[in-house]
Amino acid sequence: MREDLLHFIWNFQLLKTREFVSVNGTKIRVFHPGELNKDAGPDFFNGRIEVDGIILVGNIEIHVNSSDWLKHRHENDKVYDNLILHVVYKHDKSILQNTKHNVETVELKNYIDAAVLKKYNSLISSSSALPCSKQIRNVEEIKIQSWLQRMLADRMESKTDYVKHVFSAAQNDFSQTLYIMLARNFGFKINAEPFELLAKHIPLPIALKHSGNLFQLEALYYGCAGFLNRAYKSKYLQQLQNEFEFFKNKYKLIELDSSVWKFLRLRPANFPTVRLWQFATAIHKCPDLFKNPENYNTVESLLQAFSYTHDGYFSNHYKLDGQEVRTIKGIGKKSVENLIVNTMAPFLFFYGKQTANDRMIESAFECYEELPFEDNVKTRHFTKTGLKFKTASESQGIIQLFDNYCKNTRCLDCGIASNLLFHK
Ligand code: SF4
Incomplete structure (x- = not known):
């Protein structure tokens, strides 16, 4: 038996x-078990019981x-003098203090x-990545939903630390904050660090x-990323090099070493050379997003801000001076949703909190409600059980739950387990 x-x-x-x-043979009735205390001191505060007809x-x-009691050295601790009840699994010793x-x-x-x-x-002996996978469907949907809402709120708070x-x-x-966050997100995990640095x-x-x-933006970004400091045959790239040399001197810019960019195991559409172009284009097409980010607080306005068609050299080159390819499509819908979920919503939430603007906080949650459920390795553990989900607010809640509870078998702290164990 474990104490927890x-x-x-x-x-x-x-x-x-x-x-x-x-x-001792005394009748005890429990009206309220008390509130669980995870800090020092008694395990439950403010319990309400009846002992031999007297309410305590x-x-x-x-x-x-x-x-x-003795192992935990309570015998010299006055805090334990005024308990109303000592609850044990096995009574193996009389305690003088009690x-x-x-x-x-x-x-x-x-x-x-x-x-x-x-x-x-x-539950705890299960070897499944989701220990409750066999039982979770017995839990009422409303209970799962309410726990996922709580997990989503926790996720927003933890993202706030980064913001x-x-x-x-x-x-x-605020504008520079959004700019850095968005740049990092355009790196899509693998190239997040160099994008942020850039x-x-x-x-x-x-x-x-x-x-x-856009030509000048491309010169700035590809140049600073370290992609323009070698000989190219393409006239367009040579023009970008000249432009960058000018900016480099004018703004005293520092170039990154191009080896920081990772291409391995990425699909060409996700190459950093493509993402850089999409990022530069986002700034070109919607500079207002950075100037007045508070105006972009709906999924519709954000989808619009990131939806653009591309043309020019980078619309048919995955790599600089690489082979010409068919037209590369603009940033995909899934990627835009990813930007909204991982950058725009946490940013709006933070913005709302900093400026005491409840509308912005609501907007962040509305974004999650309006975007579709994200299918990934973590959320799949839940959908494989047959449970049905629709929105990004659910997938975000599941990611938080999986990372912080399921992975460490923290079922005793999980709101779903309490319902599971209740279920007859
Ligand atoms: S932490 Fe909760 S959701 Fe995760 S396995 Fe345990 S009971 Fe299930």
């Missing part, structure tokens, strides 16, 4: 009854064995439903100054 399982059982009262007989309100301590302060001890061993333990054991960090590095400038090398005001001229 006892906490869980007591917290949700997964017991055969609410009426107990203490080890106060703290409750839980142990696997009564003797754990006797002195008239604290009754309840032994739970015979009150725990064997089915609960069986279900719990099957906060970028915001402070950007001297509390954006830091070309400050937003410079990019915006040249936003009206």
Whole structure:
């Protein structure tokens, strides 16, 4: 028996009854188990019980064995003098401190439903990546949805830590923050770091100054990315090189070493050379997104901001001076959705919190509600069980749940497990 399982059982009262007989033969009735305390001090605060007809309100301590009281060195701790109940799985020792302060001890061993333990054991012994995969369909949909909503809120908060960090590095400038975040997202994990670095090398005001001229933006980005410092046969690339040389001197720009960019195992459409062009085009087509980001707070406006057709040299070259290919399509719908989910919504949420603008916070959640469910390795563990999901708010909640709970078998902290173990 684990103490955290006892906490869980007591917290949700997964017991055969609410009426107990203490080890001294006293009748105890539990009205409220108390609030679980994960910090120092008694395990449950503000429990409400009846002991021999007298109502008591106060703290409750839980142990696997009564003797754990001594192991945990409570005997010299005054905090434990004013308990209302000591709950143990097995009563193996009388505790002087409890006797002195008239604290009754309840032994739970015979009150725990064997089915609960069986279900719990099957959960923690499961070798599946989703330990509850066989039972989760027994949980009411509304309970799963409500837990996923809570997970989504946690995910937003944890993303906020990253945005906060970028915001402070950007001297509390919202536009520059969005610019850095978006650049990082255009790197789509594999090239996120060099993309972020590149954006830091070309400050937003410079990019915006040249936003009206895509050729100049291309010179800035491909040049600073380190792609223009070799000999090219293409006239267009030679022109870009000349333009970049001019900007480099004018703005004292620093080039990245092109070896930082990764091409391996990427489909050509995801090559950084293609993503750079898409990023430059985004700035060219919608500079207002960076100037007034608060105006782009709906999925519709964001889809519009990122939907553009491409032309020019990079519309048919995956790599500089590579072979000419058929026209490369603009940024795909899935990629735009990814940008909204991973950058725009967390940015709007942060913006709303910083400026006390509830509408922006709502907009962030609306984006998740309106975008479709994301199919990926993590969410597939849940859809494979037969559960049906529709929106990005659900997939975001599942990602948070999987990373922070399922992966570490933290089922005892999970709102789905409490419903699962309740299920008859
Ligand atoms: S943490 Fe929750 S969702 Fe994940 S396996 Fe355990 S009970 Fe299931």
